[in-house]
């Protein structure tokens with residue numbers, strides 16, 4: 001009986017080993033399948049990224065072959081000036097021209113020509129067309145934090161108030177309403193009003209926002225692309241100037 005029992009036990013063990021070997025083979029096969037599947041998908045993504053990069057290059061090439069427009073020319077000039085510097089300090093306005101000349105920022109766009117070439121009162125530079133009531137912008141904002149990181153959101157901003165300061169004429173007081181879709185994908189639209197200033201002498205706009213959940217923050221928009229239609233901007237906490245995110249605005 002004991003011999004028969006021992007033989008049964010051996011057979012049972014052999015059976016168990018066979019079942020385990022089969023299970024291991026199935027798992028290994030499944031793993032291999034998944035690995036191949038993963039590799040195929042990552043290759044597809046890689047190919048898609050390459051295709052998109054080629055498309056981008058083709059677009060850039062086409063743009064380079066197109067004649068340079070007046071807008072492109074003034075943008076290039078503005079970015080060159082930013083890169084080269086003007087030779088004037090932060091608190092000074094550069095008159096441009098062949099002979100470098102700087103006047104105080106306070107004298108730019110104050111209604112009286114202070115530069116020899118009168119550039120500090122240039123109609124184009126001192127224009128308030130982009131901050132007049134009713135002007136609207138479409139923006140794209142990406143939050144890094146304050147209070148949390150968010151993917152790109154599109155927003156719509158409209159100037160609701162605009163008053164040139166009677167004493168300090170380079171400053172215009174601004175009211176703005178900003179509308180954007182709720183980041184929680186609940187199809188709600190959020191809007192808030194802000195107040196701020198536009199400084200003609202530096203073409204910078206500061207708008208201040210208060211949110212119940214975190215500190216007051218401000219958005220600094222720079223019309224530094226050589227025209228009134230585009231501004232690069234960033235949001236920061238007003239208290240410590242901690243950078244919250246960056247944005248781009250285009251006149252709608």
Ligand SMILES: [Ca+2]
Nearest residue numbers: 107110112114
């Ligand atoms: Ca002036």
